[in-house]
Amino acid sequence: MLLVPCPHCGPRDETEFKYGGQAGIAHPADPESLTDAEWLDYLFLRDNPKGPWRERWVHTAGCRRWFDVTRDTLTNEFGDIGG
Amino acid sequence: MTDSGLRARSPLEGATLAIDSTSTLGIRELPFLVQVGLRADPADEPLMSRLTTVLGARPPTDPNTTSISEDGTNQVLWLGPDEWLVLGEPGTAGALESKLRSALDAAAGAVVDLSANRTAISVSGPRARESLAFGCAIDLEPPAFGPGRCAQTLLARANVIIVPVGPADEPAFRILVRPSFAGYLATWLVDAAVGLD
Numbered sequence: 001m002l003l004v005p006c007p008h009c010g011p012r013d014e015t016e017f018k019y020g021g022q023a024g025i026a027h028p029a030d031p032e033s034l035t036d037a038e039w040l041d042y043l044f045l046r047d048n049p050k051g052p053w054r055e056r057w058v059h060t061a062g063c064r065r066w067f068d069v070t071r072d073t074l075t076n077e078f079g080d081i082g083g
Numbered sequence: 084m085t086d087s088g089l090r091a092r093s094p095l096e097g098a099t100l101a102i103d104s105t106s107t108l109g110i111r112e113l114p115f116l117v118q119v120g121l122r123a124d125p126a127d128e129p130l131m132s133r134l135t136t137v138l139g140a141r142p143p144t145d146p147n148t149t150s151i152s153e154d155g156t157n158q159v160l161w162l163g164p165d166e167w168l169v170l171g172e173p174g175t176a177g178a179l180e181s182k183l184r185s186a187l188d189a190a191a192g193a194v195v196d197l198s199a200n201r202t203a204i205s206v207s208g209p210r211a212r213e214s215l216a217f218g219c220a221i222d223l224e225p226p227a228f229g230p231g232r233c234a235q236t237l238l239a240r241a242n243v244i245i246v247p248v249g250p251a252d253e254p255a256f257r258i259l260v261r262p263s264f265a266g267y268l269a270t271w272l273v274d275a276a277v278g279l280d
């Protein structure tokens with residue numbers, strides 16, 4: 001089980017969290033002007049790197065706050081917390 | 084006013100919480116504990132000082148800590164960066180809610196009576212910590228988790244708020260749990276206590 005570093009509560013078991021996928025996906029500023037390809041990209045296409053990337057978690061069983069964290073997809077090591 | 088015959092029932096009324104006569108672990112419900120939810124901006128200093136005045140305690144800004152009013156009647160639990168739960172004696176919800184609401188005044192925030200949202204179970208005795216550790220992943224030992232702390236976590240897979248009370252050598256915990264999980268959790272606690280012997 002992962003030990004997820006909540007920025008408020010500290011390290012807690014993964015079972016206390018829900019996963020939120022890739023971080024930094026902003027809602028389109030002007031949604032009605034998007035092409036189908038741009039919608040596809042916004043809704044479904046995500047990075048899948050081997051190594052560190054930014055992802056979202058929410059501490060559902062604790063402080064119920066969303067946060068961004070860096071996790072290495074190869075080693076599962078967590079890095080910078082925040083956001 | 085005529086007596087309607089209506090009577091409040093707590094979620095664990097009538098539940099069997101006895102372990103056996105030799106057990107040193109005490110499990111009992113603390114029914115009708117008053118709980119008032121408070122949302123406020125901790126950066127709003129005038130608001131925080133008004134809240135401190137009416138509560139007799141400053142809402143804590145350190146995660147997972149509590150503060151207790153000067154007269155000992157209210158305990159303020161940190162639930163989030165801008166969210167607290169104020170505990171009080173049964174029957175004081177209306178008074179507590181109105182004084183918090185007057186302190187909030189026109190500032191952005193919320194004061195809601197959440198007393199029926201959770202019931203409280205008291206677990207006490209020299210081995211109380213061990214019995215909870217059967218189903219709880221966080222470190223329950225002081226100083227990581229002594230008086231003045233609180234934690235929202237999972238106990239036996241149920242969402243709970245755990246508040247340690249009492250000195251380290253005579254540990255006691257208040258466990259706040261949703262009414263629909265209270266019966267299950269009480270049964271689990273009794274079962275965990277049997278496992279200690």
